[in-house]
Amino acid sequence: MQEDDYLHHLAFDSVVFGFSGEKLKILVLEYHNTNLFALPGGFVRQDENLNDAVRRGLKERTGLDNIYLEQFYTFGDVARYKPEVMERIIRANEIPDQDLSWLLKRFVSVAYYALINFDDVVPVPDALSDSCAWYEVDRLPPLMLDHTEIVEKALETLRDNIGRKLVGGNLLPARFTMKELQHVYEAILGEKLHRGTFQRKMLSTGVLKRHEKQYSGAANKAPFLYSFE
């Protein structure tokens, strides 16, 4: 991580959404020996597109390549500049000799959210962090800097978008039941939806393809599996 490899003053943060156990979750990492929790983020190389930098960062954390990704806001308040936080992280990690002063400068951060299939991912921490793990969005640990605000805004944007873009399916496996899809919508919107109405609306979009039934072994009618397209 040489000084001149990266654009100064510019960072990105990712809110990575997954869905499991009927709950919406995001990836949060914890830095070594600091008790600091943060969103996975990173910096942009001199010769790298901003969007590509974010995908690179997500690849490192999730192993995934073709992630559904959306930029939603750029956070640029002076108040988010707290060099002592960055210093604490650097200290706790005993990083070998190099010029890290650029990391102590003020950063403006471009925030993205990603939607991924929970089961596809084994979260991977990096050299600076202890862990990278899933947390329910309504049971997050206190996040450093303005990262809680970033999550809040990501959720707002996701809620706004789910009605307009057919985006919910990105949180599920390729094939899913209508009930699973409904649970995703309910977790995002934070409210119960009427089953019949939901099914009717989803089918009317025409983008769902119906496949074979899923026999779960339960004593009831088996649901169809669906996929997008």
Place this chain on the structure above:
Amino acid sequence: MQEDDYLHHLAFDSVVFGFSGEKLKILVLEYHNTNLFALPGGFVRQDENLNDAVRRGLKERTGLDNIYLEQFYTFGDVARYKPEVMERIIRANEIPDQDLSWLLKRFVSVAYYALINFDDVVPVPDALSDSCAWYEVDRLPPLMLDHTEIVEKALETLRDNIGRKLVGGNLLPARFTMKELQHVYEAILGEKLHRGTFQRKMLSTGVLKRHEKQYSGAANKAPFLYSFE
């Protein structure tokens, strides 16, 4: 414009919308002796919030203070880095001796759109530019760098938002007729709307306050004036 006054690698651009003669227009400036057209933009001071920097820039160009402003996207492709363009602008302006090399570096730009009342503004160019003037959005001159793309995305976002937020009124004087408001919506959406339906929907929001009638002198029923709130 000293080197260390501003954050390196970070800029902003504003798409300033106004409405006049039934047309949606934006502010475009032209640099001295270069034939280069650009969106009004600027840089962020070391101790300045990003949002405040944009307001400062708008104040300089429009003289206005309380502008409706929305951040909509951050453009960060490497391809938008074209130092020869910046060099051309600097050369054409014969700027006194100082270190301008930071201006030739790569920039990531945070884009905002603003909605203002056309009549409130007399566009003001700055030291680097010939003119700052209104252009119809569908008759823009070729803009430098990726500024045409930025305008395109601003329009998309504005169209998306006009249905959800009651934003159209920001392009009009404090008091306006229903017809004027409808024309604003039509210009943004690019389609004709049904008069009765439009009036019904607007009134049903409850945010319009009805004032006295406007007697224009024309031989027909005089319309009411409305304002928001």
Place this chain on the structure above:
DNA sequence: TAGGTATTGTCTCAATTTGCGACAATAATA
């Protein structure tokens, strides 16, 4: 002063969409 005209505010009616419950079909189990 009476009639003409363009525009406005509102209404009506049909078409469409939505909310909500109900029913038959189904996949096990007892």
Place this chain on the structure above:
DNA sequence: TATTATTGTCGCAAATTGAGACAATACCTA
């Protein structure tokens, strides 16, 4: 074979939307 939980779909009322129609109005003309 009866039971049970769940699914796919339907029906109906309520709400929303699209489009035309009509009376009221402001001013002009004759």
